Amino acid sequence: MVDTQNPSQPPKLLDQVISRLRVKHYSLRTEKSYVDWIKRYIWFHDKKHPKDMSAPEVEAFLSHLAVERNVSSSTQNQAKSALLFLYKEVLGVELPWLDNVTQAKVPKRLPIVMTKQEVQAVLTRLDGTVWLIASLLYGSGLRIMECLRLRVKDVDLARREILVREGKGFKDRVTMLPASLVEPLKTHLVKVRALHQEDLAGGHGEVYMPMALDKKYPNVGKEWGWQYVFPSRTLSTDPRSGIVRRHHADEKAIQRQMKKAVTLAGIVKPATPHTFRHSFATHLLEGGYDIRTVQELLGHSDVSTTMIYTRVLNRGGRGVASPLDHL
Structure with a gap:
């Protein structure tokens, strides 16, 4: 995925993410989902590069999803997994425990069952x-x-x-x-x-x-x-x-x-x-x-x-x- 016009140029961040996801054998569906969440994270912080951000920015984004966007807990967890993958697997950064995230509410719904x-x-x-x-x-x-x-x-x-x-x-x-x-x-x-x-x-x-x-x-x-x-x-x-x-x-x-x-x-x-x-x-x-x-x-x-x-x-x-x- 390196630019063929300039082989010395390092691959772009999202290309690195995709490459790492494929090395780890993630599905195409997960690949698309993770890339989308990482894009949203970058746009939310005015296009700052993730290497220049850390836990506070991740917490702010995840809290925004719960408070402003009112997403489900499973959606918030998916976004969290994408960002943890980005930092750990691509940037080589272990984020501290994200204590200050406003958690999306987990709906207490019973499963639909047919007779x-x-x-x-x-x-x-x-x-x-x-x-x-x-x-x-x-x-x-x-x-x-x-x-x-x-x-x-x-x-x-x-x-x-x-x-x-x-x-x-x-x-x-x-x-x-x-x-x-x-x-x-x-x-x-x-x-x-x-x-x-x-x-x-x-x-x-x-x-x-x-x-x-x-x-x-x-x-x-x-x-x-x-x-x-x-x-x-x-x-x-x-x-x-x-x-x-x-x-x-x-x-x-x-x-x-x-x-x-x-x-x-x-x-x-x-x-x-x-x-x-x-x-x-x-x-x-x-x-x-x-x-x-x-x-x-x-x-x-x-x-x-x-x-x-x-x-x-x-x-x-x-x-x-x-x-x-x-x-």
Whole structure:
């Protein structure tokens, strides 16, 4: 990313940020987000270079987001992560503990959960690949991007297991593959393999490889096991490498189909693809499964995160039966 007209000129700050993010194998989505927050930070301080600023300026910016912009706590944390990355990984500066940041309020919202009947009503209004994806979100407790990024090699049909690689927090975990989805997945993978063979015949067929594995093993990206279980319908140009590849399916298309199915089912809850994951956890707990088991399947680091589902179990407020029911 060094200026080719003047090779002696050091790379610009944002080019350094992008380069470091790619060395650390951050996703393209995170890359765009971090770069955007760093730009906002610089503009907020009248285009001062970050090396000439420190903790007070970071605290002022993060507090501005909470007080003036009224952003959510997750948005403020994302901005904070971007700036900490900038200072630690790019500028080599360890910021002191940011004590004077006005924290954005954490909303105490309970997750939206569908009943089993509502889940069935939505699934019956989906078909094809979208139905299969939605079924995995509910049947395996996957996040939507975890599902779309699945590789063929990480789906074990015989053992009925799914290996989720680099989920939230860069953690791997194993979750279940519902027995009812084994045959539909087999049929789906036959079609995906045929599509892959067409791509190979057309001079393509190489998929994006994590952790720069394509540098170490140049042809591994064309192997069947590394292909996406849910590939895009079209080829596209990789914005980083410029290589024409078949990426995974677009989550926005899944979200649109889900919204349409929820409306057709007459469900008034604001259910999204992530609602399937919430429903997965809640229904397992309703079925009497141990919360630690559910925590492991969901990939939560702390059981307190999983505990929120105990507050939405289908047993009335706090699991107490109403006295009206005993009249």
